[in-house]
Amino acid sequence: MAEEPETGEEYLFKIVVIGDSAVGKSNLLSRFARDEFDAHSKATIGVEFQTQVVDIDGKEVKAQVWDTAGQERFRAVTSAYYRGAVGALIVYDISRRTTFESIKRWLGELNTHCDTAMATMLVGNKSDLENIREVSVEEGKSLAEEEELFFIETSALDSTNVTTAFETVIRAIYDNVRRKVLNSDSYKSEVSLNRVSLVKDGNTKQSYCCSK
Numbered sequence: 104m105a106e107e108p109e110t111g112e113e114y115l116f117k118i119v120v121i122g123d124s125a126v127g128k129s130n131l132l133s134r135f136a137r138d139e140f141d142a143h144s145k146a147t148i149g150v151e152f153q154t155q156v157v158d159i160d161g162k163e164v165k166a167q168v169w170d171t172a173g174q175e176r177f178r179a180v181t182s183a184y185y186r187g188a189v190g191a192l193i194v195y196d197i198s199r200r201t202t203f204e205s206i207k208r209w210l211g212e213l214n215t216h217c218d219t220a221m222a223t224m225l226v227g228n229k230s231d232l233e234n235i236r237e238v239s240v241e242e243g244k245s246l247a248e249e250e251e252l253f254f255i256e257t258s259a260l261d262s263t264n265v266t267t268a269f270e271t272v273i274r275a276i277y278d279n280v281r282r283k284v285l286n287s288d289s290y291k292s293e294v295s296l297n298r299v300s301l302v303k304d305g306n307t308k309q310s311y312c313c314s315k
């Protein structure tokens with residue numbers, strides 16, 4: 104069995120949620136953090152974040168999830184938004200193809216502001232809107248494979264997969280940090296030097312340092 108960490112060890116992971124306006128970013132976060140959904144939510148202005156405690160293997164992991172405006176004119180300074188992020192959810196709306204077509208742009212922004220790859224999940228939200236679906240599950244999956252991302256479809260409205268989406272990202276970050284702490288003395292110096300530490304885990308890229 105792996106050695107237990109010293110008592111008092113804490114994990115705090117910053118995760119950013121990005122994607123076009125009205126894809127459901129704020130509702131995904133409120134569903135995850137407070138089990139709430141707002142059918143008439145207003146567009147986000149600036150930046151908000153919530154901290155949610157998640158139990159992973161009996162350890163307390165704090166996820167600080169940041170939500171910002173999809174609309175350019177309401178966005179806060181992006182470099183500050185991304186600073187220190189170790190995970191990301193990139194969200195589109197399965198009933199609006201244009202939001203899926205924007206994913207590459209959001210990935211580009213992530214890569215511009217973070218000099219390392221992160222634990223990133225592609226999220227097709229509003230899976231409850233099956234009758235007006237414009238993006239198939241296969242298209243989502245295949246883009247995720249191409250870009251080496253996790254993939255999931257969610258519904259903030261009926262709660263499908265919302266917790267799983269966030270917890271998969273949190274666990275991916277956690278597992279890699281644990282591996283690093285247990286297996287490598289150089290973890291701390293790597294972080295302080297802002298060096299890229301890329302670990303290929305299945306089809307997912309992860310690392311623990313985002314700064315610029």
Ligand SMILES: Nc1nc2c(ncn2[C@@H]2O[C@H](COP(=O)(O)OP(=O)(O)OP(=O)(O)O)[C@@H](O)[C@H]2O)c(=O)[nH]1
Pocket residue numbers: 122123124125126127128129130131141142143144145146147148171172173174228229230231232257258259260261
């Ligand atoms: N049917 C359905 N509607 C949803 C779902 N998630 C969000 N919505 C609705 O979509 C609209 C936009 O949701 P928001 O969460 O405010 O979207 P956002 O991505 O935060 O938008 P910005 O803050 O402008 O970037 C609201 O009317 C929500 O009620 C979902 O899973 N299913």
Ligand SMILES: [Mg+2]
Pocket residue numbers: 128129130145146147170171172173
């Ligand atoms: Mg919002």
